[in-house]
Amino acid sequence: MATASLIEYADASPEVRxxxxxxxxxxxxxDVNNFWKALANHPETLKxxxxxxxxxxxxxxxxxLTKELIYVAVSVTNNCxxxxxxxxxxxxxxxxxxAQHQELLAVIGxxxxxxxxxxxxxxxxxPQFLC
Amino acid sequence: MATASLIEYADASPEVRxxxxxxxxxxxxxDVNNFWKALANHPETLKxxxxxxxxxxxxxxxxxLTKELIYVAVSVTNNCxxxxxxxxxxxxxxxxxxAQHQELLAVIGxxxxxxxxxxxxxxxxxPQFLC
Amino acid sequence: MATASLIEYADASPEVRxxxxxxxxxxxxxDVNNFWKALANHPETLKxxxxxxxxxxxxxxxxxLTKELIYVAVSVTNNCxxxxxxxxxxxxxxxxxxAQHQELLAVIGxxxxxxxxxxxxxxxxxPQFLC
Amino acid sequence: MATASLIEYADASPEVRxxxxxxxxxxxxxDVNNFWKALANHPETLKxxxxxxxxxxxxxxxxxLTKELIYVAVSVTNNCxxxxxxxxxxxxxxxxxxAQHQELLAVIGxxxxxxxxxxxxxxxxxPQFLC
Amino acid sequence: MATASLIEYADASPEVRxxxxxxxxxxxxxDVNNFWKALANHPETLKxxxxxxxxxxxxxxxxxLTKELIYVAVSVTNNCxxxxxxxxxxxxxxxxxxAQHQELLAVIGxxxxxxxxxxxxxxxxxPQFLC
Amino acid sequence: MATASLIEYADASPEVRxxxxxxxxxxxxxDVNNFWKALANHPETLKxxxxxxxxxxxxxxxxxLTKELIYVAVSVTNNCxxxxxxxxxxxxxxxxxxAQHQELLAVIGxxxxxxxxxxxxxxxxxPQFLC
Numbered sequence: 213m214a215t216a217s218l219i220e221y222a223d224a225s226p227e228v229r230x231x232x233x234x235x236x237x238x239x240x241x242x243d244v245n246n247f248w249k250a251l252a253n254h255p256e257t258l259k260x261x262x263x264x265x266x267x268x269x270x271x272x273x274x275x276x277l278t279k280e281l282i283y284v285a286v287s288v289t290n291n292c293x294x295x296x297x298x299x300x301x302x303x304x305x306x307x308x309x310x311a312q313h314q315e316l317l318a319v320i321g322x323x324x325x326x327x328x329x330x331x332x333x334x335x336x337x338x339p340q341f342l343c
Numbered sequence: 344m345a346t347a348s349l350i351e352y353a354d355a356s357p358e359v360r361x362x363x364x365x366x367x368x369x370x371x372x373x374d375v376n377n378f379w380k381a382l383a384n385h386p387e388t389l390k391x392x393x394x395x396x397x398x399x400x401x402x403x404x405x406x407x408l409t410k411e412l413i414y415v416a417v418s419v420t421n422n423c424x425x426x427x428x429x430x431x432x433x434x435x436x437x438x439x440x441x442a443q444h445q446e447l448l449a450v451i452g453x454x455x456x457x458x459x460x461x462x463x464x465x466x467x468x469x470p471q472f473l474c
Numbered sequence: 475m476a477t478a479s480l481i482e483y484a485d486a487s488p489e490v491r492x493x494x495x496x497x498x499x500x501x502x503x504x505d506v507n508n509f510w511k512a513l514a515n516h517p518e519t520l521k522x523x524x525x526x527x528x529x530x531x532x533x534x535x536x537x538x539l540t541k542e543l544i545y546v547a548v549s550v551t552n553n554c555x556x557x558x559x560x561x562x563x564x565x566x567x568x569x570x571x572x573a574q575h576q577e578l579l580a581v582i583g584x585x586x587x588x589x590x591x592x593x594x595x596x597x598x599x600x601p602q603f604l605c
Numbered sequence: 606m607a608t609a610s611l612i613e614y615a616d617a618s619p620e621v622r623x624x625x626x627x628x629x630x631x632x633x634x635x636d637v638n639n640f641w642k643a644l645a646n647h648p649e650t651l652k653x654x655x656x657x658x659x660x661x662x663x664x665x666x667x668x669x670l671t672k673e674l675i676y677v678a679v680s681v682t683n684n685c686x687x688x689x690x691x692x693x694x695x696x697x698x699x700x701x702x703x704a705q706h707q708e709l710l711a712v713i714g715x716x717x718x719x720x721x722x723x724x725x726x727x728x729x730x731x732p733q734f735l736c
Numbered sequence: 737m738a739t740a741s742l743i744e745y746a747d748a749s750p751e752v753r754x755x756x757x758x759x760x761x762x763x764x765x766x767d768v769n770n771f772w773k774a775l776a777n778h779p780e781t782l783k784x785x786x787x788x789x790x791x792x793x794x795x796x797x798x799x800x801l802t803k804e805l806i807y808v809a810v811s812v813t814n815n816c817x818x819x820x821x822x823x824x825x826x827x828x829x830x831x832x833x834x835a836q837h838q839e840l841l842a843v844i845g846x847x848x849x850x851x852x853x854x855x856x857x858x859x860x861x862x863p864q865f866l867c
Numbered sequence: 868m869a870t871a872s873l874i875e876y877a878d879a880s881p882e883v884r885x886x887x888x889x890x891x892x893x894x895x896x897x898d899v900n901n902f903w904k905a906l907a908n909h910p911e912t913l914k915x916x917x918x919x920x921x922x923x924x925x926x927x928x929x930x931x932l933t934k935e936l937i938y939v940a941v942s943v944t945n946n947c948x949x950x951x952x953x954x955x956x957x958x959x960x961x962x963x964x965x966a967q968h969q970e971l972l973a974v975i976g977x978x979x980x981x982x983x984x985x986x987x988x989x990x991x992x993x994p995q996f997l998c
Contacts, residue, residue: 214464214465214466214467215463215464215465215558215559215562215575216464216572216575216576218467245469245471245472246466246467246468246469247457247460247461247464247466250464250466251460251464253572253576254576254577254579254580256580256660257460257576257579257580257583260657260660261456261457261460261583264453264653264657265453265457267649267653268446268449268450268453269450269453272442272446273440273442273443273445273446274412274443274446274447274450278409278412279446279450281405281409281412281413282412282413282416282447282450282451282454283450283453283454284987285413285416285417285420286416286417286419286420286450286451286454286455286458286590287454287458288417288983288986288987289416289417289420289421289983290420290454290455290458290459290462290553291553291814291815291816291986292458292461292462292553293461293462293468293989294461294462294466294467294468295454295457295458295461296739296986296987296989297468297472297473297739297989298468298469298472299454300472300739301471301472309404310740310777311403311404312404312405313739313740314404314740314777314778314781315399315403315404315405315410316405316413317778317781317984317987317988318399318778318780318781319399319400319405319410319413319414319417320413320417320983320984320987321399321781321785321980321981321983321984321987322395322396322399322400322414322980323413323414323417323418323421323426323430323983324417324421324979324980324982324983325392325976325977325979325980326378326392326396326426326976327417327418327421327423327426327979328421328810328943328944328975328976328978328979329378329382329388329392329972329975329976330378330381330423330424330425330426331421331423331424331425331943331946331951332346332939332943332951332972332975332976333345333346333347333378333381333382333972334345334346334948334951334952335345335377335378335381335425336345336349336377336425337377337424337425337428337429338376338377338429340376340432341376341428341429341431341432342428346951346952346955346968347965347968347969384965384969385969385970385972385973387791387973388969388972388973388976391788391791392976395784395788398780398784415594417983419590419593419594420590421946422593422683422684422685422946423946424596427593427594427596427608428596428608431608441609441646444608444609445609445646445647445650446647448591448594448595448647448650449647449649449650451590451591451594452587452588452590452591452594452650452654453587454590455586455587455589455590456583456584456586456587457583458586459550459551459579459582459583459585459586459679460579460582460583462550462553462558463546463550463558463579463582463583464579465555465558465559476726476727476728476729477725477726477727477820477821477824477837478726478834478837478838480729507731507733507734508728508729508730508731509719509722509723509726509728512723512726512728513722513726515834515838516838516839516841516842518842518922519722519838519841519842519845522919522922523718523719523722523845526715526915526919527715527719529911529915530708530711530712530714530715531712531715534704534708535702535704535705535707535708536674536705536708536709536712540671540674541708541712543667543671543674543675544674544675544678544709544712544713544716545712545715545716547675547678547679547682548678548679548681548682548712548713548716548717548720548852549716549720550679551678551679551682551683552682552716552717552720552721552724552815553815554720554723554724554815555723555724555730556723556724556728556729556730557716557719557720557723559730559734559735560730560731560734561716562734563733563734571666573665573666574666574667576666577661577665577666577667577672578667578675580661581661581662581667581672581675581676581679582675582679583661584657584658584661584662584676585675585676585679585680585683585688585692586679586683587654588640588654588658588688589679589680589683589685589688590683591640591644591650591654592640592643592685592686592687592688593683593685593686593687594608595607595608595609595640595643595644596607596608597607597639597640597643597687598607598611598639598687599639599686599687599690599691600638600639600691602638602694603638603690603691603693603694604690677856681852681855681856682852684855684945684946684947686858689855689856689858689870690858690870693870703871703908706870706871707871707908707909707912708909710853710856710857710909710912711909711911711912713852713853713856714849714850714852714853714856714912714916715849716852717848717849717851717852718845718846718848718849719845720848721812721813721844721845721847721848721941722841722844722845724812724815724820725808725812725820725841725844725845726841727817727820727821738988738989738990738991739987739988739989740988742991769993769995769996770990770991770992770993771981771984771985771988771990774988774990775984775988781984785980785981785984788977789977789981792970792973792974792976792977793974793977796966796970797964797966797967797969797970798936798967798970798971798974802933802936803970803974805929805933805936805937806936806937806940806971806974806975806978807974807977807978809937809940809941809944810940810941810943810944810974810975810978810979810982811978811982812941813940813941813944813945814944814978814979814982814983814986816982816985816986817985817986817992818985818986818990818991818992819978819981819982819985821992821996821997822992822993822996823978824996825995825996833928835927835928836928836929838928839923839927839928839929839934840929840937842923843923843924843929843934843937843938843941844937844941845923846919846920846923846924846938847937847938847941847942847945847950847954848941848945849916850902850916850920850950851941851942851945851947851950852945853902853906853912853916854902854947854948854949854950855945855947855948855949856870857869857870857871857902857905857906858869858870859869859901859902859905859949860869860873860901860949861901861948861949861952861953862900862901862953864900864956865900865952865953865955865956866952
């Protein structure tokens with residue numbers, strides 16, 4: 213159960229509806245997902261978060277699927293239940309295959325292991341890695 | 344300062360040298376980096392970690408640069424100093440441009456923010472994300 | 475489902491009942507919440523945790539609401555489901571308004587983002603911050 | 606050592622200088638701190654991060670000192686070296702006393718402990734905490 | 737709900753069945769637990785993870801119960817719901833008493849608190865701890 | 868550099884000296900380590916933390932070395948630089964061999980990997996693990 217109410221479109225202020233409309237139009241979906249309904253309690257945060265997300269995730273030097281894979285990697289490492297589900301779905305919507313999903317997980321698992329070993333051993337950084 | 348000694352090639356057992364040789368050959372470098380020298384205190388862990396890493400990071404459904412970007416994302420989220428330096432360097436060696444690095448960071452930052460917001464709000468997962 | 479049983483007042487030892495009684499009296503509530511019932515498996519930990527919590531959270535240089543906001547911030551960052559729910563409720567009981575909740579979340583989200591960026595960039599600490 | 610170069614004002618583009626100027630003016634300081642110099646490699650991220658930070662940290666339903674205390678709490682929990690130093694300094698600049706700093710730390714320490722205990726025990730959330 | 741399907745023995749490839757058979761034989765159980773069924777989407781990761789786990793957790797310089805206690809400590813700190821449940825059960829199966837479970841939790845809680853305090857205070861490492 | 872001054876014995880209040888004396892006597896060491904000097908800014912936290920640590924770490928259902936191994940596991944997972952160094956040293960002082968240290972690290976690394984995989988796959992908990 214959420215720690216704030218979910219604001220539905222029918223109950224939203226014009227300011228919130230404008231953001232919801234832009235999300236629906238940009239993503240071509242009939243309704244926004246719960247994350248945005250929860251953020252709608254704070255219209256300023258809703259607007260800023262959506263606009264930043266749109267800017268950060270648009271195609272650039274990295275393509276949208278690569279960005280979603282990175283998003284999933286961070287969400288798994290932060291153990292964000294909602295984000296793992298929503299961004300795994302988003303990655304699939306952008307074309308992530310089952311094989312890519314499994315390799316993504318293998319890299320996340322491997323990195324988690326060597327991260328822990330490096331931290332435990334307090335390995336000094338090699339000079340060639342300090343550019 | 345490391346919590347275990349760094350084993351140099353000259354002081355290594357044949358078992359350790361065999362792994363060091365394979366790392367040097369595979370990566371075409373004159374010496375292994377400190378992570379492997381620290382792991383060499385436990386030849387079994389050294390061998391297994393290297394063989395797994397080689398298998399996980401080889402080209403597959405995801406290309407090596409994408410895998411390194413994911414590795415950096417996990418390492419940043421786990422706050423592993425050594426791993427951030429070594430895998431940022433590895434990503435550059437695989438062709439990561441400055442623009443790609445900056446977009447990688449922007450996605451990591453954005454994901455960290457929405458992860459925190461989703462967690463704080465305990466947003467219930469939408470049914471369409473549960474495949 | 476808990477990894478240890480929840481001890482109800484009726485089944486508790488005199489030592490545990492004494493702590494439960496103090497919690498109920500201090501907070502003016504009819505029953506203790508599940509956290510204390512789970513801790514009651516270890517009466518020593520139960521007593522010490524309650525006494526420390528009482529001491530740490532009492533009004534001092536910081537007022538109780540500010541302390542609860544800090545508690546929520548840590549709980550969100552540690553992703554503790556139970557603690558987010560219980561301390562968000564506690565903050566509300568101490569007067570946290572909806573507007574304050576939203577600003578609390580905005581700060582947590584912003585800090586999470588700049589934390590990730592600083593960690594990724596390994597920004598050296600400016601001398602003026604080292605007092 | 607940073608994983609990206611620090612951009613000094615003298616070497617910055619007009620777009621970056623405009624943000625640097627706003628930071629210096631807003632905070633009444635002669636130079637921006639290293640975080641902004643590192644972000645300046647990505648002018649878009651620099652601008653967005655600064656504008657969001659300014660908006661999030663301005664006085665609102667919560668006062669600026671309370672916001673800095675929350676920022677420190679998140680930064681400690683995320684173990685961000687740079688952020689702990691810079692935001693502890695910022696909290697002091699906003700009037701945090703030594704006594705308040707110590708209570709802030711006591712709450713962070715206590716929350717970290719009860720977070721771990723709640724997570725280990727998988728305590729079910731009490732119905733009264735689910736609003 | 738899992739982000740990948742759970743592969744049952746009846747539907748598994750010969751390669752997956754061979755690993756499932758080894759898990760069942762080694763642990764003397766009628767069916768593998770869900771973790772392995774989820775990993776079975778990626779036979780290579782399934783095989784490698786099982787073989788490494790078997791090697792790492794076998795009796796050595798540390799006994800199997802001590803290894804399970806360490807596994808629980810890491811899983812609690814990483815807040816892995818599944819792992820807390822499965823490894824608390826595994827520790828019990830290896831003889832962990834209720835008193836040992838409570839002391840394990842007390843140490844985890846205490847370490848979490850002093851970790852947070854040390855991080856917040858940025859305590860410099862004493863020379864005698866640097867071997 | 869610490870975010871609070873380190874209080875030396877010569878400059879300490881009688882209340883702080885009493886705790887320092889107890890630490891030195893209990894551990895049979897000539898001076899307390901920096902963690903306690905930093906905590907001494909808050910005599911109440913110093914006293915409570917020391918007394919709790921003494922109680923939690925004393926021999927009980929788990930022996931002191933096992934408790935130190937668990938402490939290291941939590942500290943590595945929380946990435947606490949100071950705590951990794953001080954508790955690795957404490958474990959060595961309690962008899963941890965090089966082989967035990969390496970197995971400790973192997974378990975921490977393995978747990979970190981399966982934690983990440985379980986979290987990413989959102990594996991549902993098997994009924995037999997819910998006691």
